[in-house]
Amino acid sequence: MRHEKILVVEDDREIGKLITTQLTSLNLHVDHVVSAELALKKIAKHPYGLILLDINLPQMDGLSLCRKIKEHYPTTSVILLTALSSDMDRVIGLEMGADDYICKPFFARELQARVKTQLRHRAQLLASQNNDNSPVDSEQTLNIGSLNIEFSSHQVYLGKQALNLTATEFDLLVYFARHPNHVFSRQQLLDKVWGYQHSGYEHTVNSHINRLRAKLEEHQQAPIIETVWGVGYKLNPSQLN
Template identity: 55%
Template sequence: MSDSVLLVEDDRDIAELIRVNLLELGVETIVQDQGDKALKMALENDYSLLILDVMLPEVSGLDICRQVREQKPSQAIIMLTAKSSETDRVLGLELGADDYITKPFSVRELQARVRSQLRKVHVLQAANSADVVDNNGPLVIGDLHINQKNHQVVFQDNELELTATEFELLHHLASHPNQVFSRSQLLESVWGYHHSGYEHTVNSHINRLRAKIEIDATSPQIVQTVWGVGYKFNPQGVEF
């Protein structure tokens, strides 16, 4: 099955630019310029990826992101934001977006972001396939079980509902206990690109992950900050 993208953008020139360049990747792009119609389409159909402009008629891209994330936790989402609007970028990530692209953007940047998200989608699809064989078995650290075969995370006998990106971030950190990763290193390893200025992406995902896995997210014991450097996974935090 080919990949499909629902692009929600009310600027026709930008929408056509994105559609043409995603076509080069072999991606089918469905364009919608009305937020309310786009939300209905996103909830009723299965798309590999949603690309949402923030400012839309009727329903904003941020509202679409929030409602889709609530009903479709694994849906891949990229936000389109104005270069000067840091608030929109941070809010979009906090509402559940996997990544964001600032306008104006380069074709190379656009394609890199989309390829990165589609790669995660393909991994998740493979994980849900009955034909997948997990030769390594789950990663078990204390009371934390991370199963790559079905993208399942269980902590203290409770299954955590993580997005595909949150899962990859946790798995990467837990696979290297006590190793400190900078934000740039995490961008490259988890998101698949290295681009200065996108550290908000890492910070917001760390905060979202902590909210789901830490007993007290304000005093994290599992995913810890190493000030001035980055983040690390503390294995003692999951051993009870």
């Protein structure tokens, strides 16, 4: 984590300065810009492992910037900085590919925990792409029917079709696959997959599951990850035969 660079895109200079201070205390290199235009110039010159992105930016808004970042730099993690009242913006941002969000105002320890989690996901993805041993587990593959998860290459296959998953989607699918037919609440998934013990971030789980389902069901109509109403979600292995 020490070698990763983080970009904070926040038009409020005082908030940007505060976030920078909170993250540099983790021995991270942090840059701060106040607009989407400046952010795009920075990103073009320097690779960033993580971008913290305010939704309400002048000129180009944060949601549009998030989409551009994910189109051109899919392995870069994005955390949205949102207001408590912007519920729909959070949902849209996650559907556009943001990895997480955090509501203002927030505590320094919560911000640091979320940053650490996203950098850990990214480290796992990059390690697998470099053919290193994945930190996820020492096992090489996990197979359930037609679903094949390869840890060394960080690849997922449904039958013969390779799925293009983000690091978080990969970790989420692995957790379900290791516990087939087990129903998990959103809070349990936040705790086990994201490493968060904070309530109030269920949209993070909902949006990632929706994206994961879309990728799985693009090649198979039967739902693999099922909703158990009033409880949570489970992976149904009978749909993978």
